[in-house]
Structure formats: C-alpha cells, structure tokens
Amino acid sequence: MSFLSELRRTASDVVTDPQVLTGYSFDQMPLGTAGTPLALVRAGSVAEVSAVLALASAHRVPVVTRGAGSGLAGGANAVDGGIVLSVAGMDAILSIDEGLRTATVQCGVLGGDLAVAVAERGLWYPPDPASKAFSTIGGNIATNAGGGCCLKYGVTGDHVAALTAVLASGEVIRTGGRQRKNVAGLDLTRLLVGSEGTLAVIVEATLRLRAAPLPPATLVAFFGTVQDAAEAVDAIEARGEPSLLELMDRTTVGAVERATRMGLDTDAGALLIVQTDEPDPAAALRSYAEACAKATDLAHTTDPAEGEQFLAARRQALPALERLGSTLLDDVAVPRTALAEMITEIQVIAERYAVTIGTFGHAGDGNLHPTIVFTPDTEAAARAAFVDIVHAALTLGGTITGEHGVGTLKTPYLTAMVGPVERALMGRIKEAFDPAGVLNPGKAL
Amino acid sequence: MSFLSELRRTASDVVTDPQVLTGYSFDQMPLGTAGTPLALVRAGSVAEVSAVLALASAHRVPVVTRGAGSGLAGGANAVDGGIVLSVAGMDAILSIDEGLRTATVQCGVLGGDLAVAVAERGLWYPPDPASKAFSTIGGNIATNAGGGCCLKYGVTGDHVAALTAVLASGEVIRTGGRQRKNVAGLDLTRLLVGSEGTLAVIVEATLRLRAAPLPPATLVAFFGTVQDAAEAVDAIEARGEPSLLELMDRTTVGAVERATRMGLDTDAGALLIVQTDEPDPAAALRSYAEACAKATDLAHTTDPAEGEQFLAARRQALPALERLGSTLLDDVAVPRTALAEMITEIQVIAERYAVTIGTFGHAGDGNLHPTIVFTPDTEAAARAAFVDIVHAALTLGGTITGEHGVGTLKTPYLTAMVGPVERALMGRIKEAFDPAGVLNPGKAL
Structure with a gap:
C-alpha cells in the first residue's frame, strides 16, 4: 500500500x-x-x-x-x-478556571477569540502579537510570540503553564501543570515554547490569565533625533513600568502621515508612544512626560479611546510602508541601551544600499522591525541590507529574531547567533524528540 | 597514569x-x-x-x-x-548594568551578597529562598529556587537572562542574552534552570534585576479553620497582587508560640501573613482585610519594621518544629484552589501514622512544606507519611516538588509525576548534553 x-x-x-x-x-x-x-x-x-x-x-x-x-x-x-x-481546525476553548486564572485551549484557537472569551469573565490573556486577531495560540507558542504589552507582562512563553504535545513517534506528552511552582524534571514546557514545530506538535495548552488591567493612559512624544528618543526610553524605564513603549523613526512617521494625514510632525526624528496601566495614570503620565525632557512636542490622555487614536499611528506603520513598494520586514532585538546605536546603524545601511528602511517597534524591550521597501529593481539591494541589519544586531549583542522566529528566513544566521557548540547541542536535543527528523526539517534549528 | x-x-x-x-x-x-x-x-x-x-x-x-x-x-x-x-569559590560579581538592570555573576556568589551589591545601586534581585543568605546563585538556578516573593515576582528562572555553562565534554556554552526578547533557537537557558547539575555545570549567569520595591505593608490574620484561611487566600488573590502570602497551620502556630512566646493565638486553625508593595498600601491592606471575612483576629501595619516582626513567626516555623524532634521537610505544590484539601489530607496522614506534621508555606502559589516531626522510634512512620503526602499532592493535580528539587529524595516519584514517556524523553535530552552520563548520575531525572 x-x-x-x-x-x-x-x-x-x-x-x-x-x-x-x-x-x-x-x-x-x-x-x-x-x-x-x-x-x-x-x-x-x-x-x-x-x-x-x-x-x-x-x-x-x-x-x-x-x-x-x-x-x-x-x-x-x-x-x-x-x-x-x-491543526487550525482544533479550535475549542476547553475550559476557563476563574479561580486559578487559567484557560485550557486547543492549539487552533485564535488569540483574539481567547481574549473575548476570557474578557467575559473579567480576565485577560496578555500576549498581544499584531496578528492576535488571526493567529493561533499554538502558533504563538511555537514562535514564542511577543507584542507590545510583553514589555510589562512578558511574552507568550511566560503565560504557558502546561502543554499537551505529540512527539514524532506519535506518543503524546504532557508538560507542566496547573500549580504555579514545579521543579520536577526538566522544563519541557519552555523547551517546546519557541521550537517552531521542530520538536513536537503542540495540540493543547493551559495558559495563565490575569485580572483585566486598568484602562490605559497614553503619551505621545516627538523628538528631533532618534538619540533623544532613545534617551527618553531609558529614562521612562527607569521611572516605572509602562505597559507599552513603541517607537517609530522619521521614515515611518513620514509614511504614516502620507497614508493617513493624521497630522503627525514629519520633521520629527522619532516618535514614541507610551502607555501605562499603573494605578495613578495622571501621575505616571507626568513622570513619563518629564522623562521626555528633549521632546519637541508632547500629547497625552487618560481617555482610552483617545489613546487608541494615538496608537493608530503605530498600527499603521507597516501598512503605510507597504504602500511605498514591496517590503521586507525584519525582526531584531538589542539590549535596550543599544537602541539608538542600532537605529543609527540601520540608517547607515539604508544609505549604503540606497533603499528606504522604515524602523518601528517595541522600543521598551529593544525589539525593532526595520522594514525595507524595494521594487523589483532594488530587490538585491534590499536583501543585502537585510543581511547587514541582522549582522548589526549581532554586533550590538542582540538577537537575529526577537519575536518572529527563525523559520527559513533566519537559519543562515543561527550559528553566528547561538554559537556552533550550542547549535550542535540543539541538533542533538532535536534528535531526542524526533529521531527520524521528520518534524519541520530544515527550519529553525 | x-x-x-x-x-x-x-x-x-x-x-x-x-x-x-x-x-x-x-x-x-x-x-x-x-x-x-x-x-x-x-x-x-x-x-x-x-x-x-x-x-x-x-x-x-x-x-x-x-x-x-x-x-x-x-x-x-x-x-x-x-x-x-x-564551584563555591567562583564567587565574583562580574558586573552590574544599571541601565539594563542586569547583574552578571559567577555561580558561587551568595544570593545575600548579590542582594546587598545591587541594593547599593537602588536595584533588587527578587528571588528570596529562605537560604538566600547562604545559598549560591548557581545552586538557586540549578534548582530553580523559589521563596516568598515569587508569588508576585516569579521564581529564579524568571530572572535568568543568560548563562555560561560547561558541558560534560568540557565545551563551554553560552545561552540567552542581554536583550529582553529572543526567539533564536531552543531555549537552553530555561532547560538548564532546574536541571540540578545533570545537564551541565552552570558557571556564570546574567540575572534580571528590578527597581527596589516600595516598603511592604503587612497583614496577619488568624482563622478558625484551614478552610476559612484557604478561602481568604483565594479572595486575596482575586483582589490584587500581594507580594507575599504565607500560611501556617495549627501545629506550626503552636510550635512557634511554644518556642517564642510571641503571643500567637494557639487556638487558631491557621494563620495567614500577607504583604503588599502596591502603591497605596493602606487601601491594599483594607481590601485584603475584607477578603479575610472569616478571620477570628486581624492585625496590620504599614510600618516595615513592625511587618518584619509579624513575619518572624513565619521565619520561626521550621526552627520551632525542629525543637520538637528530628524533622523531615517536604515540599509539594498544588493548584492554589486545592490548598485546603491538601492541608486537610496532610492532617489525615498525620493521624494515620500518629506523627506530628506542621504545615506551612507559600499559600499564594499553593506551595506547602509539610514538616514531619519524628523520633528514632517513629522514623518509619515519618517516612511512610512523607510518601503519602507526595502521593496526595499528585492526586490533587500538584507536583512532587515545588521549589526544592528532585535530587535523590524525590526520584522514586518522578515517573508518577511526569509520566513514563516524558521521563524517557528527559533521559534522551540528558544524553544530548552528557553522553557519558557523568553529570550527577542517579539524581533528578
């Protein structure tokens, strides 16, 4: 047969x-x-x-x-x-435990659907990748997806209490548990998080929820230079725990303004958007505004709806850049204190290859999405710029991928990132899970 | 040779x-x-x-x-x-990065020494195992040590950004990094955390620090029964984020009172100690006091020194029980909502074997330390009670060890805990790190 x-x-x-x-x-x-x-x-x-x-x-x-x-x-x-x-069709929310604040779901549940289901109980599942409305929890776990609010609340992996997964052999394993603390055996849960389908197929997950946060208050600040904005990022982080801290560079601000005509200052070198859900939002906004000492313009609001309008600029970053041509979206992260240096280096790379690169991202955790705009004529230059950006992140002690994963896109840089001994070790761990090597071969590892 | x-x-x-x-x-x-x-x-x-x-x-x-x-x-x-x-002699604090809030240390640094060093810069390393003053960071990482404040701030593993470790081959590996987000390759950092010396020798660690917390406010509540106390634990957790939530049962309260004569109510079925470092401590204490609806007696203070006196009762729990005889200290954790059932089951086990068991622990995360008091004559009964306690935790969906590790003590229960397929998988992962099987053989896995 x-x-x-x-x-x-x-x-x-x-x-x-x-x-x-x-x-x-x-x-x-x-x-x-x-x-x-x-x-x-x-x-x-x-x-x-x-x-x-x-x-x-x-x-x-x-x-x-x-x-x-x-x-x-x-x-x-x-x-x-x-x-x-x-596994998209395995999309049932199996249970929500309000007392323990956990939800057990099949892997195909969409993040947005989970958010709605738990919100009905006054609960909250923090991870918020931009794809939340249409990406699955299983995929989020397989890539350890991030988002804006992980600055304060952690990435997807920080919210995974237990997993059910199927090994390549067909054997079903269960990892973790509903208790908060557990040190029995190796941490298979964390090993599966971010393994991009190479170790096992994640079929069910028990996720940690939180009480719904307070409504966000929002601050928008324009700066003359990226350096001034980066200084403000460090100063804000030293003062509290913002729930969101996003940056857009001049190129991105310009693209968004052209696309939306929302009245952004296109002379600005960078724009920061800060949100807080701290108990005294007015005091937090005042403190964060003080941290933006070199801002050329500032606006803030404790009204969540108005804050959402401020955030619209950030949400339009990628669509606006996509209007300029084909785009190659990168995903690098550096230690936060190297943020200005990284963005400056990206600008140098853009000039080197004569391509447009709009940089935006999660400034609070140093995770940037430099987006290279290209035409069929400049595709080779775009690819070369992409490689240089990845190497620049490595040079600054950063990572080749902050939240999107290695996939096929970043495998050429993985050894430079993790080291040859470490990569060989990962290969042996892969064999421990999947001796026939059938699970997502050639990806991620 | x-x-x-x-x-x-x-x-x-x-x-x-x-x-x-x-x-x-x-x-x-x-x-x-x-x-x-x-x-x-x-x-x-x-x-x-x-x-x-x-x-x-x-x-x-x-x-x-x-x-x-x-x-x-x-x-x-x-x-x-x-x-x-x-590796106790490798005890240098290599660097503290105030901007990124990280400390890089050799494995032999004592937690207490690190705490002092970072406090001088206004920073804080949250993990607080009871052994903090005399246990090493390397050992804390190898066991994924917990403590009281991990309820709000996470366990040791949640604070490890990067590790340097030596494989059994002698090869040196570096895992993780200083950037906050990183999804490149498998999470070797988390795999080493809690691996109890079976995978590699951890020699250096980069740890995440936080800003020093606000001074704690403290609430002490006595209850007629463990059930009433456990209800209060759930109610407190539903109301906020206490930074500490400890429980002592009647036996433990009695032992502490006999040892210290501090005036504890020895008729109480259980005692809770709650701390908060939330911005409005008076409001938080009021809310938590309301959550203790069935308390028979309540005391609270926003004075940290007085709070420390309240906490002294909890700190005396193990020493006080040790005055009653030899002790066998257990470490189990259950889903928090099963706390009352677990303590009741421990009381049944104490009666079954006619031994004294004092139960205290980190109620907020369901992590209990039932402490069996025995004499040479009752050692066999104590050992039997220990086994029953571990199985009771398993029956309630809990773990055989919440924060102390498997070591040699809990290996007999590991398969029942993690499952045979999972244990075999852990064995294959061990081989990927240590093919000759020389690292801590017979322990933990």
Whole structure:
C-alpha cells in the first residue's frame, strides 16, 4: 500500500489537490520559497495527529505543522514531498478556571477569540502579537510570540503553564501543570515554547490569565533625533513600568502621515508612544512626560479611546510602508541601551544600499522591525541590507529574531547567533524528540 | 597514569582527605545517604571546570557539582568513586548594568551578597529562598529556587537572562542574552534552570534585576479553620497582587508560640501573613482585610519594621518544629484552589501514622512544606507519611516538588509525576548534553 493510501486510512481529511496545497504551502514571509508537499492533512483530534505522526516517522516523510499560516519567517512553509499538517481546525476553548486564572485551549484557537472569551469573565490573556486577531495560540507558542504589552507582562512563553504535545513517534506528552511552582524534571514546557514545530506538535495548552488591567493612559512624544528618543526610553524605564513603549523613526512617521494625514510632525526624528496601566495614570503620565525632557512636542490622555487614536499611528506603520513598494520586514532585538546605536546603524545601511528602511517597534524591550521597501529593481539591494541589519544586531549583542522566529528566513544566521557548540547541542536535543527528523526539517534549528 | 594523578595535573585544588570529603558529601537533606567520593576539586575558573569535566567524561568518572551544599533534596550528595566539584569559590560579581538592570555573576556568589551589591545601586534581585543568605546563585538556578516573593515576582528562572555553562565534554556554552526578547533557537537557558547539575555545570549567569520595591505593608490574620484561611487566600488573590502570602497551620502556630512566646493565638486553625508593595498600601491592606471575612483576629501595619516582626513567626516555623524532634521537610505544590484539601489530607496522614506534621508555606502559589516531626522510634512512620503526602499532592493535580528539587529524595516519584514517556524523553535530552552520563548520575531525572 502506498504511503498516501495509508495516510488516507489514518486521517479523515487528506487533500492532494495542487491548488489547495499551494494555499497551504506558504506563511506570510515575503520573498519566501516553499517546497511542493505531497498532501495536506486537516487534523481534527489529538488521536489523529498522533496517528499521522507515527505513520510519517515510520516512512520518514516530513511533516510541517501549520496553524493560521500567519508566521513571518517561513516556519510553516511546506517542504518537498512532505505532509502539511493543519491543526487550525482544533479550535475549542476547553475550559476557563476563574479561580486559578487559567484557560485550557486547543492549539487552533485564535488569540483574539481567547481574549473575548476570557474578557467575559473579567480576565485577560496578555500576549498581544499584531496578528492576535488571526493567529493561533499554538502558533504563538511555537514562535514564542511577543507584542507590545510583553514589555510589562512578558511574552507568550511566560503565560504557558502546561502543554499537551505529540512527539514524532506519535506518543503524546504532557508538560507542566496547573500549580504555579514545579521543579520536577526538566522544563519541557519552555523547551517546546519557541521550537517552531521542530520538536513536537503542540495540540493543547493551559495558559495563565490575569485580572483585566486598568484602562490605559497614553503619551505621545516627538523628538528631533532618534538619540533623544532613545534617551527618553531609558529614562521612562527607569521611572516605572509602562505597559507599552513603541517607537517609530522619521521614515515611518513620514509614511504614516502620507497614508493617513493624521497630522503627525514629519520633521520629527522619532516618535514614541507610551502607555501605562499603573494605578495613578495622571501621575505616571507626568513622570513619563518629564522623562521626555528633549521632546519637541508632547500629547497625552487618560481617555482610552483617545489613546487608541494615538496608537493608530503605530498600527499603521507597516501598512503605510507597504504602500511605498514591496517590503521586507525584519525582526531584531538589542539590549535596550543599544537602541539608538542600532537605529543609527540601520540608517547607515539604508544609505549604503540606497533603499528606504522604515524602523518601528517595541522600543521598551529593544525589539525593532526595520522594514525595507524595494521594487523589483532594488530587490538585491534590499536583501543585502537585510543581511547587514541582522549582522548589526549581532554586533550590538542582540538577537537575529526577537519575536518572529527563525523559520527559513533566519537559519543562515543561527550559528553566528547561538554559537556552533550550542547549535550542535540543539541538533542533538532535536534528535531526542524526533529521531527520524521528520518534524519541520530544515527550519529553525 | 592513574585518573587521580591526571586529575591533580588538571586542577590545582584536589583533596582526597576522607574527613574533608565527608564534609563535602552531603547537602542539607535529612535522612540522606551519600556515596564515598574519590576526590574533591575546588574549581577556581571556567577553564578548570572545563578541563575537569573533559577528563571525567573521558574516564567516565561521575561528577557531582556543589555550591553551598544548602540543598534540601540530596541533589549535591556525593556518589561512589566520583568527583565532588565545588564551584563555591567562583564567587565574583562580574558586573552590574544599571541601565539594563542586569547583574552578571559567577555561580558561587551568595544570593545575600548579590542582594546587598545591587541594593547599593537602588536595584533588587527578587528571588528570596529562605537560604538566600547562604545559598549560591548557581545552586538557586540549578534548582530553580523559589521563596516568598515569587508569588508576585516569579521564581529564579524568571530572572535568568543568560548563562555560561560547561558541558560534560568540557565545551563551554553560552545561552540567552542581554536583550529582553529572543526567539533564536531552543531555549537552553530555561532547560538548564532546574536541571540540578545533570545537564551541565552552570558557571556564570546574567540575572534580571528590578527597581527596589516600595516598603511592604503587612497583614496577619488568624482563622478558625484551614478552610476559612484557604478561602481568604483565594479572595486575596482575586483582589490584587500581594507580594507575599504565607500560611501556617495549627501545629506550626503552636510550635512557634511554644518556642517564642510571641503571643500567637494557639487556638487558631491557621494563620495567614500577607504583604503588599502596591502603591497605596493602606487601601491594599483594607481590601485584603475584607477578603479575610472569616478571620477570628486581624492585625496590620504599614510600618516595615513592625511587618518584619509579624513575619518572624513565619521565619520561626521550621526552627520551632525542629525543637520538637528530628524533622523531615517536604515540599509539594498544588493548584492554589486545592490548598485546603491538601492541608486537610496532610492532617489525615498525620493521624494515620500518629506523627506530628506542621504545615506551612507559600499559600499564594499553593506551595506547602509539610514538616514531619519524628523520633528514632517513629522514623518509619515519618517516612511512610512523607510518601503519602507526595502521593496526595499528585492526586490533587500538584507536583512532587515545588521549589526544592528532585535530587535523590524525590526520584522514586518522578515517573508518577511526569509520566513514563516524558521521563524517557528527559533521559534522551540528558544524553544530548552528557553522553557519558557523568553529570550527577542517579539524581533528578
């Protein structure tokens, strides 16, 4: 019996229509390439995931697990002759424990749907990647997704209490637990977080929730230079715990103003948006305003709706830059105190390759998304600039990816990032989980 | 050349005096057994650790790494024919970065010494195991040590940004980094945290610091029953973020009162001690007092010195119980909402074996330290009660160890805790780090 026949006996929803397969072969990474998969399996249960993985391991057929396909690093791109295993349909919220403040969900639940469900109980799931409305919790865990509020509340991994995952062998493992403290055995939960589908298929998660935060108060500050803005970032961080601290550089501010005509100061070298949910918002805003000593213009509000309007500029950053041409979105993070140096270096790189690069991102944790705008004529220059940005982050003691993942996009830089001994060790850990090497081969590690 | 001769050429401080070796063969676990080591090596540098491990791997000689020897689970107990590798002498604070709020330290630095050093800069390293004054940061990381304030601020692992560690091969690895967000490769940092010396020897750590907290305000509440106290714990947690939430049961309160004559109500079924460092301490105390609706007696203060006097009762819990006989200190954690059930079950177990068990601990995160008091005549009963307590925690969905580690004490229960497939997987991960199996064999995994 052929592998495909066996697969059809193993899983109920197996698709080989090339057109459908193409739609399931790419994530949202620009400039990506993907292999031609053998089949798509839309899994409906843990048992089905288990059976498919056992079969794939026995036949050494690659398996690329896929949630919503909203990744930005090619982690979910198909590989030749492999299975695309979609777990998007496993999307039930299994339980919400109000006393313990946990939610147990299947991997395909969308972050936005979880947010609504827990908000009805006065609870809050903090991780807020920009893709929240359309990305899955399983994908968020597999990439350890960040967002704006992780500055104060931590990234996705900080909110994962327990996981159910399927090994390549088909064996089901359970990690972590509902108790807050646990030091029994190795921390498999944290090892699976951010492993990008290379170690196991995450099928269920128990997530830690918090009480809903106080309504945010918001401050917007314009600065003459990136250096002045970066100084303000450090000063703000020294004064309190902002719940959001975002930056846009001159190029990004200009693009947003052209797209929206919202009246931004396009002469500014940088714009900061700060939010606080501290108990005395007026006092916090005053303190943060003082920290922006060199600001050329300041506005603030304790009205959440007005604050949301201020934030609209930041939310328009990527769409506005996309209006200027094709874009290559990078994701690097540096120690916060190297922020100004990193942005300056990006500006030097933009000049070196004569490309437009708009830089925005989560300034409070040093995580930037330099976005290179290019045309078919300047694609090679854009790619070269991308490489230089990654190396600049490494030179400043930073990382090649702060929150998007390695996927296929960043694998060329992984050894430079983690070191050869460490990368070899990661390879051996991968073998401990997946001896046949079927799970997302060639990605992330 | 004999192994010992080679070892003497490799390391500068090699001791084989049996009396000295005995002093380095046990940690603080009661009732423990330990092997007879071949030699003690007091390492002075990363290079020396590396050379010793490479030699040990080549000769398949076991290595038990040891900080201050303050562990409570036998994790640092010597094994027959092995090396005891003391890294306590590697105790330099290498740097403190006030801007990024990080400290980089060698593994042998004592938590208390770090606390003093960072406090001089207005900074704070939150993890506060009871052993803080005399346990090492390396040991705290190896056991993922907890303490009282981790309820609000997280356990040791939540404060580790980067590690330098030596593999069994002698290769040096560096994990993590100074940037706050990083999703490049597998999370080796978190894998090493809590690995109890079985994966690698942690030699340096970069730790995240915070701004010093506001002075604590303190509430003490007595309750007629453990159930009433546990209800109050849940109610307090629903109202805010206490920085400390400790419980003592009737047996413990009685023991402390007999030892100290501080005037505790020995008729009480349980005592809670709550601290807050929230911005409006008076309001927080009022709210928490309301949450203690069934309290039979309440006292509170915003004066930190007076609060420290209230806390003295909790600090005296273990010493007071130790005055009653030999003690076997357990460490289990359950989901917080199962706290009352767990304490009640411990009381049933105490009656079953006719032993005294005083239960106290970190109620806010469900982490309890039932302490079994015994005499030579009742040692067997004490051991049986210990086993039943561990199984009771498992039955309630809890863990066999919340913050002390598995060591040798809890290995019999590890498979029941993590599951057979998961334990086998942990064994394969161990092999990925330490193929010769020399690092702390028989412990933790």
